[in-house]
Amino acid sequence: xxxxxxxxxxxxxxxxxxxxxxxxxxxxxxxxxxxxxxxxxxxxxxxxxxxxxxxxxxxxxxxxxxxxxxxxxxxxxxxxxxxxxxxxxxxxxxxxxxxxxxxxxxxxxxxxxxxxxxxxxxxxxxxxxxxxxxxxxxxxxxxxxxxxxxxxxxxxxxxxxxxxxxxxxxxxxxxxxxxxxxxxxxxxxxxxxxxxxxxxxxxxxxxxxxxxxxxxxxxxxxxxxxxxxxxxxxxxxxxxxxxxxxxxxxxxxxxxxxxxxxxxxxxxxxxxxxxxxxxxxxxxxxxxxxxxxxxxxxxxxxxxxxx
Amino acid sequence: xxxxxxxxxxxxxxxxxxxxxxxxxxxxxxxxxxxxxxxxxxxxxxxxxxxxxxxxxxxxxxxxxxxxxxxxxxxxxxxxxxxxxxxxxxxxxxxxxxxxxxxxxxxxxxxxxxxxxxxxxxxxxxxxxxxxxxxxxxxxxxxxxxxxxxxxxxxxxxxxxxxxxxxxxxxxxxxxxxxxxxxxxxxxxxxxxxxxxxxxxxxxxxxxxxxxxxxxxxxxxxxxxxxxxxxxxxxxxxxxxxxxxxxxxxxxxxxxxxxxxxxxxxxxxxxxxxxxxxxxxxxxxxxxxxxxxxxxxxxxxxxxxxxxxxxxxxxxxxxxxxxxxxxxxxxxxxxxxxxxxxxxxxxxxxxxxxxxxxxxxxxxxxxxxxxxxxxxxxxxxxxxxxxxxxxxxxxxxxxxxxxxxxxxxxxxxxxxxxxxxxxxxxxxxxxxxxxxxxxxxxxxxxxxxxxxxxxxxxxxxxxxxxxxxxxxxxxxxxxxxxxxxxxxxxxxxxxxxxxxxxxxxxxxxxxxxxxxxxxxxxxxxxxxxxxxxxxxxxxxxxxxxxxxxxxxxxxxxxxxxxxxxxxxxxxxxxxxxxxxxxxxxxxxxxxxx
Numbered sequence: 001x002x003x004x005x006x007x008x009x010x011x012x013x014x015x016x017x018x019x020x021x022x023x024x025x026x027x028x029x030x031x032x033x034x035x036x037x038x039x040x041x042x043x044x045x046x047x048x049x050x051x052x053x054x055x056x057x058x059x060x061x062x063x064x065x066x067x068x069x070x071x072x073x074x075x076x077x078x079x080x081x082x083x084x085x086x087x088x089x090x091x092x093x094x095x096x097x098x099x100x101x102x103x104x105x106x107x108x109x110x111x112x113x114x115x116x117x118x119x120x121x122x123x124x125x126x127x128x129x130x131x132x133x134x135x136x137x138x139x140x141x142x143x144x145x146x147x148x149x150x151x152x153x154x155x156x157x158x159x160x161x162x163x164x165x166x167x168x169x170x171x172x173x174x175x176x177x178x179x180x181x182x183x184x185x186x187x188x189x190x191x192x193x194x195x196x197x198x199x200x201x202x203x204x205x206x207x208x209x210x211x212x213x214x215x216x217x218x219x220x221x222x223x224x225x226x227x228x229x230x231x232x233x234x235x236x237x238x239x240x241x242x243x244x245x246x247x248x249x250x251x252x253x254x255x256x257x258x259x260x261x262x263x264x265x266x267x268x269x270x271x272x273x274x275x276x277x278x279x280x281x282x283x284x285x286x287x288x289x290x291x292x293x294x295x296x297x298x299x300x301x302x303x304x305x306x307x
Numbered sequence: 308x309x310x311x312x313x314x315x316x317x318x319x320x321x322x323x324x325x326x327x328x329x330x331x332x333x334x335x336x337x338x339x340x341x342x343x344x345x346x347x348x349x350x351x352x353x354x355x356x357x358x359x360x361x362x363x364x365x366x367x368x369x370x371x372x373x374x375x376x377x378x379x380x381x382x383x384x385x386x387x388x389x390x391x392x393x394x395x396x397x398x399x400x401x402x403x404x405x406x407x408x409x410x411x412x413x414x415x416x417x418x419x420x421x422x423x424x425x426x427x428x429x430x431x432x433x434x435x436x437x438x439x440x441x442x443x444x445x446x447x448x449x450x451x452x453x454x455x456x457x458x459x460x461x462x463x464x465x466x467x468x469x470x471x472x473x474x475x476x477x478x479x480x481x482x483x484x485x486x487x488x489x490x491x492x493x494x495x496x497x498x499x500x501x502x503x504x505x506x507x508x509x510x511x512x513x514x515x516x517x518x519x520x521x522x523x524x525x526x527x528x529x530x531x532x533x534x535x536x537x538x539x540x541x542x543x544x545x546x547x548x549x550x551x552x553x554x555x556x557x558x559x560x561x562x563x564x565x566x567x568x569x570x571x572x573x574x575x576x577x578x579x580x581x582x583x584x585x586x587x588x589x590x591x592x593x594x595x596x597x598x599x600x601x602x603x604x605x606x607x608x609x610x611x612x613x614x615x616x617x618x619x620x621x622x623x624x625x626x627x628x629x630x631x632x633x634x635x636x637x638x639x640x641x642x643x644x645x646x647x648x649x650x651x652x653x654x655x656x657x658x659x660x661x662x663x664x665x666x667x668x669x670x671x672x673x674x675x676x677x678x679x680x681x682x683x684x685x686x687x688x689x690x691x692x693x694x695x696x697x698x699x700x701x702x703x704x705x706x707x708x709x710x711x712x713x714x715x716x717x718x719x720x721x722x723x724x725x726x727x728x729x730x731x732x733x734x735x736x737x738x739x740x741x742x743x744x745x746x747x748x749x750x751x752x753x754x755x756x757x758x759x760x761x762x763x764x765x766x767x768x769x770x771x772x773x774x775x776x777x778x779x780x781x782x783x784x785x786x787x788x789x790x791x792x793x794x795x796x797x798x799x800x801x802x803x804x805x806x807x808x809x810x811x812x813x814x815x816x817x818x819x820x821x822x823x824x825x826x827x828x829x830x831x832x833x834x835x836x837x838x839x840x841x842x843x844x845x846x847x848x849x850x851x852x853x854x855x856x857x858x859x860x861x862x863x864x865x866x867x868x869x870x871x872x873x874x875x876x877x878x879x880x881x882x883x884x885x886x887x888x889x890x891x892x893x894x895x896x897x898x899x900x
Binding site for chain 1 (some may be wrong): 318321322347348351352356430433435455456457459461462466489539541543548549551552573575576577578579602603604605606608609610612613614615618705780781782791
């Protein structure tokens, strides 16, 4: 077990390095100069000296220097927000996204899984059909639509929560709900399909034939098998939710990390591009390892195949 | 059931984690006054500030020699009394107020102004507004150019090598001696003297600008220094960029110290910035707003909703897709809390006047007749009223009308499609034949796309030319425009100070912002003559002649309208005056509960 985790971690570091190298390559081929100002001018001599100062005239040195800094979480200065370092920006915005993402995943699992279970058990009943409608809406409506609708209903008309921003507990529910909807819908769908598969299998028929109560069959036998695909989806999904969503953050004015993925690229903010990508990659890797580990707890047979 | 139990335990742990993470939130209640900033803060370093929203914060936490009157936009006494100006108009002597204090209680001295102004012209710390000093102050240009050349020299040699060492020590030894030749200095601890190259009727206006603010001596501890010289190995003046933080404490730094009516209390990145009354500011007890919050709403729609819900008091910008409807509400009086002032800015398009070919295609706009034809064929009234429709005043002028006292704006060209066709035929393109496809570069977003579509349609109808729209994202757009990879390009300019030259300089030969490549000896002569003219009225009439030349004859630009700015002020707030320069000093603000 431990050996597996250690090996996965080592592979994770290698992956992280590849991600870094590839991002670096992308960053240096982007045309444009982060020191150039849009409207006015800086003497080219000074721009060159500043580039030299930040090792940007020498890609090899920059590659090594950034990597060396990154190993102790020092990602250097941001070129767009000159008063901040990339580490400070991430330190301020990542907790916001983590909080929001965790809450969103919690909602998604706590609602999605029971909905999936009940839809499967009462297949084609009114609950299943209305759940299907809900799932379709959750998957197909973009977040900026659902988010704006939630805002209009709960913040503008009912005035139960503030319009947007961050800082009090009341700022949490709406963006978390908006962020959770697509995940929730997908989880409900995965659970339902898994349950239906399992319900038709021989061991379930045997259990029912043995005279076990329906409740025990469903929760002890069927659900355990049906939950596996959900679990493997949870890893990447949680990583995605917790590294922020550009749309949700814009709509609800949440100061999370998601906006920096987009803005740093638009601003040619090299350090911030690379540090946000690295943080995202690291979170994805960690969550995948965590989910695989959980997997082998839920289904001990998996451990063998992981090797 | 064990899996369910595990799920429940995991959920509880998650909730606990959320609660823990949430304790980071800021919970010190609502400020006396809250305003919206939709873009966050770029930097609070006064020497390199360029964004309006950064200027708004900086000019409330610092105070320059002069400040701008919120009603008229005219310069009034700030941290110093209004100066004594010598008879020849060349020497300004400022006496700093006796009661001018930094937020830690220190007296504001002339040396603090020297420090601030010097940062504005030192390569490394200097920003886009270094020209305020290099254009006007004795010796500033020579010093700036000497320093820039030295930076080029030092950064080209390997740091630490013998060649570098020799150059570096030679340069560092000369620094103070050369700086003594720059015409601003502390005559006494509270007397600051400035010597100008030529009389400048708007110099006090410049003194109010953020690049010319004083800087407290505490930041010297954060200077990045090579061998005790005060400059880096590349010859740059660089400070630890964190010095603008209120809570930064590296190497004994006390955190940002400022001299304005407010001080920076807390600053969370892209989230919130709180200002609090500076207890050492003169008569600080009389300031009505004790705390001010700058709230960041990345999406202006959300900001407008927050304003409507009463969460924020002041929305300094409302550039949304339904802006024309909001402007309609403001103009009809249906919403007396909405304002739509005409601002000191012009929305225009540029012609590429310099390059005979653009990306391999022939550029017909090197011929001034073609440029004039394109201007005459455009009904700018239709564009301003129907396409944009937010109360903009259509204008054929580059300098906004009625914003500068004593400046008699020349008349721009009127809509005249017949003359346009005649000129085009005259230039060898009858009915638009032989012109080929015209390339129109703009940045996507805002209303530019709609304006460009309308212009293309008008040119097609009146002149028979095919215009291809090329929309680009902001950074690549400015790169393309700077490199003159366009035939016609979107532009716009916001005046930096109350003088026509802030607009007219854009079309002078060799100006760094002259993206049109326009070069006209007569125009340059008029500008030069005006710069040397001591009589204010004569000077302004020379500038008017210069403007007339570019809006009637040489036409590097196609002005469309004077921009407006939608803003909203909660009726419980008084002391904010919608004005053309968009100056909003919060020290005058009072709020009713």
